[in-house]
Amino acid sequence: MKMTMRLTGSNRPIARLVLATTLLTTMLQITRASSAQAAASVDEFKAAYAVAEAANTQAGALRNQWTATASTLADAKKAADAGNFDAAVALSKEAEALAKASIFQGTSEKQAWKAQEIR
Amino acid sequence: MKVRSAISLASVALALAALTLAAAPPASAANAIDPAADARAFQKFFTTKFPKLKLEDFVNGPYSLNEDMHRQWVEKEEFPPYEFSLDMGKEMFAQPFKNGKSYADCFANGGIGIRQNYPYFDDKEGKVVTLELALNRCRQANGEAPFSYVKDEMAALTGYMAFTSRGKPFDIKIPNDPRALEAFETGKQYFYTRRGQLNFSCASCHVQNPGERIRAEILAPALGILNAMPIYRSEWGGMGTISRRFITCNVQTRGVPLDPQSDEYRDLEYYLSYVSNGLPISGPGARP
Numbered sequence: 001m002k003m004t005m006r007l008t009g010s011n012r013p014i015a016r017l018v019l020a021t022t023l024l025t026t027m028l029q030i031t032r033a034s035s036a037q038a039a040a041s042v043d044e045f046k047a048a049y050a051v052a053e054a055a056n057t058q059a060g061a062l063r064n065q066w067t068a069t070a071s072t073l074a075d076a077k078k079a080a081d082a083g084n085f086d087a088a089v090a091l092s093k094e095a096e097a098l099a100k101a102s103i104f105q106g107t108s109e110k111q112a113w114k115a116q117e118i119r
Numbered sequence: 120m121k122v123r124s125a126i127s128l129a130s131v132a133l134a135l136a137a138l139t140l141a142a143a144p145p146a147s148a149a150n151a152i153d154p155a156a157d158a159r160a161f162q163k164f165f166t167t168k169f170p171k172l173k174l175e176d177f178v179n180g181p182y183s184l185n186e187d188m189h190r191q192w193v194e195k196e197e198f199p200p201y202e203f204s205l206d207m208g209k210e211m212f213a214q215p216f217k218n219g220k221s222y223a224d225c226f227a228n229g230g231i232g233i234r235q236n237y238p239y240f241d242d243k244e245g246k247v248v249t250l251e252l253a254l255n256r257c258r259q260a261n262g263e264a265p266f267s268y269v270k271d272e273m274a275a276l277t278g279y280m281a282f283t284s285r286g287k288p289f290d291i292k293i294p295n296d297p298r299a300l301e302a303f304e305t306g307k308q309y310f311y312t313r314r315g316q317l318n319f320s321c322a323s324c325h326v327q328n329p330g331e332r333i334r335a336e337i338l339a340p341a342l343g344i345l346n347a348m349p350i351y352r353s354e355w356g357g358m359g360t361i362s363r364r365f366i367t368c369n370v371q372t373r374g375v376p377l378d379p380q381s382d383e384y385r386d387l388e389y390y391l392s393y394v395s396n397g398l399p400i401s402g403p404g405a406r407p
Contacts, residue, residue: 067315
């Protein structure tokens with residue numbers, strides 16, 4: 001209570017200075033944190049996108065790519081171009097999951113198709 | 120005692136092994152490719168599933184499975200939507216190339232009444248040759264640019280050639296050549312393989328669910344499905360070739376389609392045509 005009194009009452013200029021410094025420091029910390037995060041996300045996006053693209057290429061070798069993978073990869077790139085790296089990474093991971101599912105399908109169907117055959 | 124037990128155990132094991140070997144068919148017999156048996160089973164499946172339908176009626180697809188649609192179709196056939204394309208195809212077919220030759224020079228019987236023999240297995244190339252492919256090869260051999268496999272010109276040409284074969288039964292041959300048998304088998308595998316994000320195979324719709332609705336459409340049976348090609352589709356607002364049909368099917372299951380006339384599509388056409396042997400050509404057709 002005393003402290004509050006002192007900051008907001010008799011020592012008003014000091015209180016203002018302390019408040020301004022605190023705000024400035026916080027703002028600087030936020031700016032630094034977000035720029036550090038953006039830099040990390042660019043790399044993270046590049047890595048995630050490369051992994052997804054490689055998985056989709058593997059599905060292509062099985063002649064079993066999905067249109068959803070291609071469109072999700074395109075969306076990831078669009079998000080990265082717009083500077084939204086969080087979304088770009090998330091979309092790249094989604095594309096990777098889709099590509100992996102198509103690889104699984106392509107591999108398992110090499111035998112599984114026989115179950116549907118008319119005999 | 121121990122020796123006697125071991126001998127008994129070994130005898131039982133040997134007897135079991137002998138029984139297993141005798142019961143299991145040889146691997147080669149189980150995996151033997153037998154197109155004739157496949158075609159018999161295929162046709163039996165559909166004639167059993169739709170006992171009231173005559174074999175030749177399967178070529179009319181959904182129109183043979185639904186009475187209301189059948190009535191609409193009969194009326195539509197009085198002024199069929201593919202008529203303009205048919206006229207265009209007839210004109211194109213007769214039009215000589217710049218070198219003076221024509222399509223008639225590339226085909227047996229001048230290209231008239233031969234649709235039922237396509238696709239065929241070319242033993243020189245070791246691959247299946249479809250009518251669409253043969254038409255483009257004919258153009259290229261005579262110094263003309265190939266047509267798109269999915270657009271109007273190709274549909275018009277194949278439509279006209281199908282029209283000259285109307286009523287003739289599919290007569291697809293599979294020579295006793297391991298490559299031809301392999302092509303048939305690859306086509307069959309493609310037909311039954313689930314693909315795309317929706318995890319559908321061709322058979323999911325056209326074997327397991329013909330006659331049922333998928334959204335507003337009634338699914339056609341796989342038997343006789345290519346006899347009516349090319350088709351005018353209201354959904355497309357125009358004509359479509361077999362290549363277009365395969366590509367659209369793949370896209371509808373959210374799979375990336377292959378290139379038109381890729382080996383797999385050629386083999387698929389070979390398989391589907393062969394199992395419909397004996398059913399009449401009815402193309403060009405119309406579908407909703």
